[in-house]
Amino acid sequence: MKFLIENWYLVLTAVLSGGLLLWTSLRGKSGGVATAEAVRLINREKGVLIDVCEPEEFAAAHAGGARNVPLSQLTGTGAPVKQLPTNKALPVVLMCQTGARAQRAAGILQKQGYANAVAVAGGLAAWREASLPVEKSAA
Template identity: 65%
Template sequence: MALGSGLALLWPSLSGKTNGVSTAEAVRLMNREKAVLIDVSEPAEFAAGHASGARNLPLGQIEAGAKGLPSNKTLPLVLLCVSGARANRAAQLLRKLGHENVVVVAGGMNAWREANLPTEKVAAA
């Protein structure tokens, strides 16, 4: 029994999936609860393609006390990155900073694209 529960806990790591909300739930939060979509990818990754309407706030900036966060800490935050791993770390940091409603898009941008949700690229300067 212990082995089974241990495998259940490790399965998301082994399968490459992260805990989080579905893309449909993320869209619902944005549309109905005014959630802010934050992409914690590095600027070059963000420029190459990101969810439409997302703010870029790299994980390193959150660790350093980023200024681009909403001042209302009850406002829902929806985080994503390429796979979801950095977004999970960012969610932990944001909760420690007092943000009450932080969720991660399970599967990150890979899942976003698979769901055929809108993406955009930053034009080259």
């Protein structure tokens, strides 16, 4: 006990570092799916790939076969978006440039009943890094 009292700063450091490790590991689980899992969902479970970037970003570069539904459309009036699947049981794989907007979109869609809405961790950057197809739209 004397050691703990005399070295309180060491104990505090150990508790803080353990807490930070736990927090980052729990936070990492909600960061989306890896690109390999996204491809599996699209190919094997008929998942729909949705890019939530703004139209200009989408035109510059997007994952092959992706539909563009900007995040602003999902957060708007709540009116149905025709690019989204009508079958809410299908996986909806969401993507943006880095994965942050896609993660927000996944939360929004889950609240709207799309239980299988997931974001691609790392977004288009991870998609490119995995050497998956990227397209550009005609201007």
